[in-house]
Amino acid sequence: MTRTTNEQPIGRADTGTPGPSGALVPVLAFAGIVVAVMQTLLVPVIKDLPQLLGTEPSNATWVLTSTLLSGAVATPIMGRLGDLYGKRRMLIASLTVMVVGALISAFTSALLPMIVGRTLQGFAMGAIPLGIGLMRDMLPREKLGSSMALMSSSIGVGGGLALPAAALVAQHTNWHALFYGAAGLGVLSIALTLLVVPESKVRAEGTFDGLGALGLSVGLVLFLLPITKGSDWGWTSATTLGMFAGSAAVLLLWGVYELRSKAPLVDLRTTARPAVLFTNLASIMVGVSFYVVSLVLPQLLQLPKETGYGLGQSMVVAGLLVAPLGLTMMFTAPVYARLSAKYGPKTTLILGMLIIAIGYGAGLGLMSAPWQSLVIAVVLGAGIGLAYSSLPALIIGAVPASETGAANGLNTLMRSIGTSVSSAVIGMVLANTANNVGGVAIPTMHGFRVSFLIATAAVAVGLLLALFLPKQRPAAHTQLRASSEEDANLERAEEALRSFRGRVLDAGGTPVARAKVTLIDRRGRQAGATLSADDGSYALAVPAQGAYVLAARADGHAPLASSATHTGDDSPVDLDLSLPGETVTA
Numbered sequence: 180m181t182r183t184t185n186e187q188p189i190g191r192a193d194t195g196t197p198g199p200s201g202a203l204v205p206v207l208a209f210a211g212i213v214v215a216v217m218q219t220l221l222v223p224v225i226k227d228l229p230q231l232l233g234t235e236p237s238n239a240t241w242v243l244t245s246t247l248l249s250g251a252v253a254t255p256i257m258g259r260l261g262d263l264y265g266k267r268r269m270l271i272a273s274l275t276v277m278v279v280g281a282l283i284s285a286f287t288s289a290l291l292p293m294i295v296g297r298t299l300q301g302f303a304m305g306a307i308p309l310g311i312g313l314m315r316d317m318l319p320r321e322k323l324g325s326s327m328a329l330m331s332s333s334i335g336v337g338g339g340l341a342l343p344a345a346a347l348v349a350q351h352t353n354w355h356a357l358f359y360g361a362a363g364l365g366v367l368s369i370a371l372t373l374l375v376v377p378e379s380k381v382r383a384e385g386t387f388d389g390l391g392a393l394g395l396s397v398g399l400v401l402f403l404l405p406i407t408k409g410s411d412w413g414w415t416s417a418t419t420l421g422m423f424a425g426s427a428a429v430l431l432l433w434g435v436y437e438l439r440s441k442a443p444l445v446d447l448r449t450t451a452r453p454a455v456l457f458t459n460l461a462s463i464m465v466g467v468s469f470y471v472v473s474l475v476l477p478q479l480l481q482l483p484k485e486t487g488y489g490l491g492q493s494m495v496v497a498g499l500l501v502a503p504l505g506l507t508m509m510f511t512a513p514v515y516a517r518l519s520a521k522y523g524p525k526t527t528l529i530l531g532m533l534i535i536a537i538g539y540g541a542g543l544g545l546m547s548a549p550w551q552s553l554v555i556a557v558v559l560g561a562g563i564g565l566a567y568s569s570l571p572a573l574i575i576g577a578v579p580a581s582e583t584g585a586a587n588g589l590n591t592l593m594r595s596i597g598t599s600v601s602s603a604v605i606g607m608v609l610a611n612t613a614n615n616v617g618g619v620a621i622p623t624m625h626g627f628r629v630s631f632l633i634a635t636a637a638v639a640v641g642l643l644l645a646l647f648l649p650k651q652r653p654a655a656h657t658q659l660r661a662s663s664e665e666d667a668n669l670e671r672a673e674e675a676l677r678s679f680r681g682r683v684l685d686a687g688g689t690p691v692a693r694a695k696v697t698l699i700d701r702r703g704r705q706a707g708a709t710l711s712a713d714d715g716s717y718a719l720a721v722p723a724q725g726a727y728v729l730a731a732r733a734d735g736h737a738p739l740a741s742s743a744t745h746t747g748d749d750s751p752v753d754l755d756l757s758l759p760g761e762t763v764t765a
Contacts, residue, residue, distance in 0.1 A: 202371075202375045203313075203314075203317065203318070203375060203376060204314065204318070204322070204326045204329065204330075206368075206371045206372060206375045206376055207310040207313060207314065207330055207372075207376065208310070208329045208330055208333050209368055209371065210270065210274065210306050210310055210333075210368045210371075210372060211306060211307050211310055211330050211333030211336075211337065212333045212336050212337035212340070213274070213277075213303075213306075213337065213361075213364045213365055213367075213368045214273070214274075214277065214303045214304055214306045214307065214333075214337065215307075215333055215336065215337025215341070216337045216340075216341040216361060216364065217246055217250075217277065217300045217301060217303065217304075217361065218246070218250075218337070218341075218598075219337075219341045219342050219345065219473065220341055220345055220357055220358075220361060221242065221243065221345070221357070222341075222342060222345065222473075222477065223342070223345045223346040223349045223350075223494050223498065224345075224349050224354050224357075225243070227354075228242060231288065231354060232288060232289070232290045232293060233288070233289075233290075234290045238290055239290070240407075240408070240411070241290075241294050242290075242293055242294060242297050243297075244404070244407045244408065245294045245297045245298040245301065246297045246298065246300055246301035247301065247403065247407060247595065247598070247599055247602075248298075248301065248399070248400055248403055248404065248407075249298045249299070249300075249301035249302050249304075250301035250302070250303075250304030250595055251304075251399050251403055251592055251595040251596065251599070252395070252396045252399055252400065253273070253301065253302045253303070253304055253305045254304050254305050254307070254308060254588040254589070254591040254592045254595065255395065255444065255445060255588040255589045255592050256305070256392050256395070256396075256444070256588070257269050257272075257273055257302075257305025257306075257308070257309060257588060258305060258308040258309065258312070258586070258587060258588025258589070258591075259383075259387065259388070259392075259444050259445070259588065260387060261305075261308075261309045261312055262312070262381075262382070262383040263382065263383050263385070263386070263387055264382075265378050265379065265382075266309045266312045266313045266316070266378075266379050267309075267313060267372065267376050267377065267378040267379065268378065269305065269309055270306050270309045270310065270313070270372060270376070271369055271372055271373065273302065273303045273304075273305045273306045273309065274303055274306060274365050274368050274369045274372070275365075275369060276299050276302045276303060277299065277300050277302065277303035277361075277365050278362050278365035278366055278369070279299055280295075280296045280297065280298065280299025280300040280301075280302070280303075281296065281300055281358045281359075281361040281362035281365060282296075282358070282362050283295060283296030283299065284296030284297060284300070284355075284358040285355050285358035285359050285362065286355075288355075296358070300361070303365075304591065304595070305588060305591075307330065307331070307333065307587070307591050308586075308587030308588040308590070308591050309588075310330045310333075311327055311330050311331065311571045311575075311587045312379070312587060313376065313379055314326050314327050314330060315327070315575055316379035316380075316381045317377070317379060325512050325513050325515065325516030326512075327568070327571045327572060327575070328511070328512040328513075328515040328516060328519075328564075328567075328568030328569075328571075328572075329509065329512040329568075330571070331567045331568050331570055331571045332508040332509060332511065332512055332563075332564050332567045332568055333509075336505040336506070336508050336509045337505070340502055340505045340506070342473075342477065342497075342498040342501050342502060343495060343498030343499045343501070343502045344360075344498070345357055345498070346494040346495045346497070346498035347495050347498070348360065349494070350493070350494050350495055383705065385441065385442025386442050387442075387444075388437075388440055388442055388443055388444040390436065391433065391436060391437055391440060391443055391444035391445070392444050394429060394430075394432065394433035394436060395430075395433055395444060395445070397429050398426050398429040398430035398433055399426075399592075401422045401423075401425045401426035401429060402422075402423070402426035402430070402596075403596070403599050404422055405418070405419040405420075405422040405423055406599050406600055406603045407599055407602060407603055409603055409607070410603065410606055410607045410610060434447060441703070445589055449577075449578055449586065450586070450589065452577055453647070453648065453649050454573060454576065454577035454648060454649055455574060455577050455578065455586065457644050457645065457647050457648050458528075458570060458573040458574055458577075458590065458648065459589065459590055459593040460593070460641075460644045461528065461532075461570075461641045461644040461645050461648075462570055462590055462593035462594050462597065463593050463594070463596055463597040463600070463641075464532075464597060464637045464638060464640050464641025464644065465531075465532070465535075465563065465566045465567065465570070465594065465597060465638075465641055466593065466594035466595065466596065466597020466598045466600075466601065467597040467598070467600055467601040467604075467633075467634065467637040468535050468539070468559075468563065468597075468601075468634045468637050468638050468641070469563050469567075469594075469597075469598065469601075470597070470598040470601035470602055470605070471539075471601055471605055471630055471631065471633065471634035471637075472501075472504060472539075472542075472555065472556070472559050472634070473501070473504075474601070474602070474605050474606070474609075474630070475605070475627050475630050475631065476497075476500070476501050476552050476555065476556065477497050477498070477501055478609075478622055478627075479546060479552065479622075479627055480492040480496070480497035480500055480501070480549060480552055481493075481494060481497050482621070482622070486621060488546070488547075488623075488624040490548070490549050490552070492549055496549075500549055500552050500553050500556065501552070501556050502556075503553060503556045503557045503560060504556040504557075504559060504560040504563075505560065506560065507556070507557050507560025507561050507564060508560045508561075508563055508564035508567065509564070510564075511560070511561055511564030511565055511568065512564070512568060514565075515527055515564070515565055515568040515569070518530070518565075519568075519569065519572060524568075524569040524572035524573045524576070525569070525573065525645065525648045527565050527566075527568065527569045528565070528566055528569035528570070528573065528645050528648075529642060529645050529646070530565055531561075531562045531563065531564070531565030531566030531567075531568075531569060532562065532566055532638050532641050532642045532645060533562070533642065534558065534559075534561055534562030534565065535559060535562035535563060535566065535634075535638045536562075536635055536638045536639065536642070537558065537562070538555055538558035538559040538562055539559070539631045539632075539634045539635040539638065540635060541554075541555070541558065542555045542559075542631050543628055543631050543632070546624065546627060546628075566641075567594075570590055570594075571587055571590070573648065574586050574587055574590050575587070597637075601634075601637075604633060605630045605633065608626055608629050608630055608633065609622045609626045609627075609630065611626075612625050612626030612629065613626065678718050678719055678720045678721055678751045678752070679698065679718070679719045679721065679727070679729060679743055679745065679751070679752050679754055680716070680717065680718040680719070680751050680752070680753060680754070681716070681717065681753050681754045681755040681756060682711070682714070682715040682716050682717070682755050682756070683696065683711040683715045683717060683731055683733070683755075683756045683758065684715060684755060684756070684757045684758070685736065685757070685758055686757065686758070686759060688757075690711075690713075690714050690715025690716075691711060691715050691733050691736065691758060692711060692712065692713045692714075692715060693710050693711060693733065694710065694711040694715070694717075694731050694732065694733035694736075694756075694758070695708065695709075695710055695731065695732055695733070696708065696709050696710070696711060696717045696719060696729060696730070696731045696756065697729070697730045697731075698719045698721075698727055698728075698729060699727060699728040699729075699730060700722075700725070700727055701725060701726050701727070706721075706722050706727065707719045707720060707721075707722075711733075717756075718751075721745045724745050725744070725745065726742065726743075726744045727742075727743050727744070727745065728740055728741070728742055728743070729741045729742075729743055729754065729756060731756040731758060732758075733758060736758040736759060737758065737759040738758075739756055739757070739758050739759065741754065741756060
């Protein structure tokens with residue numbers, strides 16, 4: 180069977196084209212890790228930022244807030260641009276913007292240029308969904324599950340590994356070296372991507388929705404800004420409430436516009452599907468749970484023992500004790516692949532959330548020794564790794580390949596919203612429960628435990644949402660569940676049953692090779708595409724029963740559009756496409 184762009188990855192053995200390099204997955208995962216480093220790069224020096232930048236603490240927080248906001252805005256936009264113009268191209272663009280931002284920050288100690296640099300660094304968060312999309316387009320099914328799990332977890336892996344590395348650099352060198360290191364990693368990632376990662380040939384139809392991108396950006400900024408700054412402005416202040424109200428109004432108008440747009444930035448009808456909707460809502464809760472441990476454990480470990488509960492560790496040791504959070508997430512990817520192949524990503528998401536709940540529950544009583552922090556980090560890393568790994572599989576199983584980048588970009592945005600909410604809420608809790616000693620606010624054990632309870636409650640809500648995910652149909656997740664080449668071959672044969680198939684012929688009945696055949700659904704969207712084989716044969720899998728249009732075109736022939744209907748009875752529909760003899764200019 181010939182390859183279709185919405186169901187089968189590039190490089191499969193049946194396409195006759197060479198597969199992707201074995202280094203594809205490590206290179207894409209490395210790009211995700213490099214991008215995620217930006218989130219925790221400044222955590223070791225966060226308390227010193229006001230002095231380092233010569234500004235007030237409330238102004239210094241913009242160095243972190245700007246990265247968060249730009250990352251949230253960039254993820255769905257870069258995902259859509261990747262679907263339209265090439266995921267590899269947009270991945271390289273994202274990394275390039277990050278490198279420029281890191282260099283700007285490296286050369287300045289002034290607040291405004293630093294914020295500009297950090298904003299550009301956050302823009303690279305779009306690399307995560309772009310990498311997942313490239314894997315979907317290129318990898319064989321038997322490798323896809325574990326590879327996407329690793330890519331999805333890279334956002335946590337990079338954040339966890341950056342803590343000890345950044346602490347070591349900040350403790351022994353000038354803090355600007357953090358940005359030089361980040362720029363160097365970015366350049367290395369760009370070089371590896373250029374050498375190893377081919378461009379995907381999968382493209383979405385339509386044009387970029389500039390007005391939709393502007394509306395989403397404004398709405399997100401108005402929503403996330405008061406979340407991150409509410410503690411400083413006051414949660415009931417006119418500024419905070421006004422921004423929340425403005426966000427609701429802008430996002431409502433944006434939603435109406437997107438529903439009426441022929442080529443929307445985000446297909447809201449697709450995101451309203453239960454599988455997509457509940458996955459995105461659960462992603463917010465996973466994001467909340469991930470960031471709590473990143474905020475609490477480093478502070479607990481570094482507080483002096485004289486407080487009665489602090490563990491008195493250095494900045495570097497604290498980072499090393501928290502680092503297993505990211506390492507465990509990395510090593511969870513192959514475990515997830517086996518579990519998901521047997522039970523499905525919904526089950527692994529539920530299992531991951533249960534482990535997170537156990538980790539935080541046990542953590543309430545494991546805060547009295549450094550080794551206990553290590554245990555918490557390992558348990559939570561395993562749970563968060565399973566949960567993060569499940570999310571792209573659930574999303575990809577529910578959307579067409581032409582929307583993979585945008586859909587995973589939106590899912591990454593949901594995680595960013597979760598971390599934003601977590602940062603604001605936990606920051607407020609720790610501030611309101613702190614003891615004031617000599618004009619310095621010292622977090623209390625009560626505040627740490629309340630933070631863990633909040634994380635446990637968030638996971639409970641996420642678990643409830645995950646239970647509402649629809650039961651998976653085997654056909655919907657064939658590309659994610661195959662665990663061996665034999666299983667993959669069987670699933671490909673099953674998939675081929677429900678399809679349109681036939682031959683592309685010219686006016687004289689001669690087969691036409693390499694004619695492009697496109698499947699268009701009733702809403703005018705591309706549902707699949709393929710090239711005819713040397714004998715003119717083609718096959719296109721059908722996402723669901725209903726009416727479609729098959730459009731065919733080839734050099735030297737006028738294009739053809741033919742209506743066809745599939746009844747959804749899992750049997751192929753035979754349809755030969757005869758191209759008119761009229762010649763056209765290529």
